[in-house]
Amino acid sequence: MSGSSFRRIGVMGAGAWGTALANAAARAGREVVLWGRDAGAMADMAAARENRADLPGIALDPVVSPVSDLNLIADCDAVLLVVPAQACREALGHLGSRMRAGMPVISCAKGIERGTRAFMSDVIAEALPGALPAVLSGPSFASDVAAGLPTAVTLAARDGALAKDLAQALGSSTLRLYHSTDVRGAEIGGAAKNVLAIAAGIVAGRKLGASAAAALVARGFAELMRFGAAYGARPETITGLSGLGDLILTTSGPQSRNFAFGRALGAGEAGAGKLAEGAFTASVLVEMAAAKGVDVPVSAAVDAVLAGRLGIDGAIEALMARPQRAE
Numbered sequence: 001m002s003g004s005s006f007r008r009i010g011v012m013g014a015g016a017w018g019t020a021l022a023n024a025a026a027r028a029g030r031e032v033v034l035w036g037r038d039a040g041a042m043a044d045m046a047a048a049r050e051n052r053a054d055l056p057g058i059a060l061d062p063v064v065s066p067v068s069d070l071n072l073i074a075d076c077d078a079v080l081l082v083v084p085a086q087a088c089r090e091a092l093g094h095l096g097s098r099m100r101a102g103m104p105v106i107s108c109a110k111g112i113e114r115g116t117r118a119f120m121s122d123v124i125a126e127a128l129p130g131a132l133p134a135v136l137s138g139p140s141f142a143s144d145v146a147a148g149l150p151t152a153v154t155l156a157a158r159d160g161a162l163a164k165d166l167a168q169a170l171g172s173s174t175l176r177l178y179h180s181t182d183v184r185g186a187e188i189g190g191a192a193k194n195v196l197a198i199a200a201g202i203v204a205g206r207k208l209g210a211s212a213a214a215a216l217v218a219r220g221f222a223e224l225m226r227f228g229a230a231y232g233a234r235p236e237t238i239t240g241l242s243g244l245g246d247l248i249l250t251t252s253g254p255q256s257r258n259f260a261f262g263r264a265l266g267a268g269e270a271g272a273g274k275l276a277e278g279a280f281t282a283s284v285l286v287e288m289a290a291a292k293g294v295d296v297p298v299s300a301a302v303d304a305v306l307a308g309r310l311g312i313d314g315a316i317e318a319l320m321a322r323p324q325r326a327e
């Protein structure tokens with residue numbers, strides 16, 4: 001299938017990122033079906049031509065159809081899966097037998113499933129055995145993409161020709177997609193950087209200074225590289241858009257929900273209640289690192305704080321008191 005054969009794109013999940021990607025796919029010349037599970041909210045979105053709850057102020061492109069009937073997703077040529085990582089398996093379960101074999105299903109969620117330790121491409125393969133799993137990941141805030149600001153991300157599928165075709169189908173003058181066959185590498189970066197962004201937020205909320213913030217990103221990147229290597233990621237993917245690129249974006253400031261969540265923790269305030277995927281991924285990532293003997297001290301500190309095993313000052317002390325080692 002060439003890029004132009006993906007005439008109709010289905011988007012499962014009508015939150016901030018699903019809505020932004022629906023507009024991006026429309027800008028790339030696709031017809032778009034945007035599915036959300038709440039029929040009332042989707043009817044409101046169809047009438048207002050705007051996702052007022054999650055992406056206020058951005059008009060839906062005229063070719064985007066907001067729907068709550070999953071059969072309309074099953075009819076599409078490819079599907080973008082844009083629900084929170086812990087909900088992906090359940091959402092795909094509803095699509096189940098309606099879907100045709102050979103349908104590309106592209107995970108746009110950034111996380112690892114708790115309990116199963118499954119990456120999102122594995123969740124897709126298990127929930128929909130006939131689907132062709134792919135991953136879209138990289139530095140991209142929904143509001144930036146929706147506003148048409150220049151953005152570049154990675155699109156990975158095991159079949160290089162499919163990755164290239166999907167990248168061509170979804171790319172536009174404002175959204176550039178680099179294709180890759182390193183599915184595992186692309187999904188590891190997106191999941192791990194959210195945990196590290198919480199740590200960066202804690203550093204900011206605790207007012208530990210710019211030097212500590214830079215050290216955190218550098219040492220966080222070192223653990224991302226170790227974790228990636230242990231789970232089969234290619235080094236060039238970890239140093240690319242979906243790894244280092246997204247780590248830089250998400251640890252840079254409060255436009256990131258994970259950073260904002262961490263900052264509130266560090267400042268001793270209540271969080272804003274928005275989705276912070278890293279809070280769900282931290283414990284499973286640390287379990288998986290331990291299973292392979294990989295040292296992830298920053299992620300482990302975030303997990304310990306979230307689980308209440310350590311206070312924030314105790315976590316900082318533990319990081320600073322680690323045995324001296326070569327860089």
Ligand SMILES: NC(=O)c1ccc[n+]([C@@H]2O[C@H](COP(=O)([O-])OP(=O)(O)OC[C@H]3O[C@@H](n4cnc5c(N)ncnc54)[C@H](O)[C@@H]3O)[C@@H](O)[C@H]2O)c1
Pocket residue numbers: 013014015016017018036037054082083084085087088090091108109110111140141142143275277
């Ligand atoms: N917002 C961004 O800038 C951005 C960018 C890149 C990747 N992502 C990733 O995309 C994913 C979704 O994030 P978001 O920003 O759209 O979050 P969001 O909170 O704005 O929206 C999530 C949507 O998923 C729906 N949902 C939740 N559980 C569901 C279920 N079981 N079945 C069907 N729908 C369900 C919610 O109703 C909501 O509409 C996350 O993994 C996030 O890390 C977000």
Ligand SMILES: O=P(O)(O)OC[C@H](O)CO
Pocket residue numbers: 110138139140141142194197246249250255256257258259275276277
């Ligand atoms: O707002 P965050 O922290 O979920 O980050 C959004 C994107 O993943 C950035 O690439």
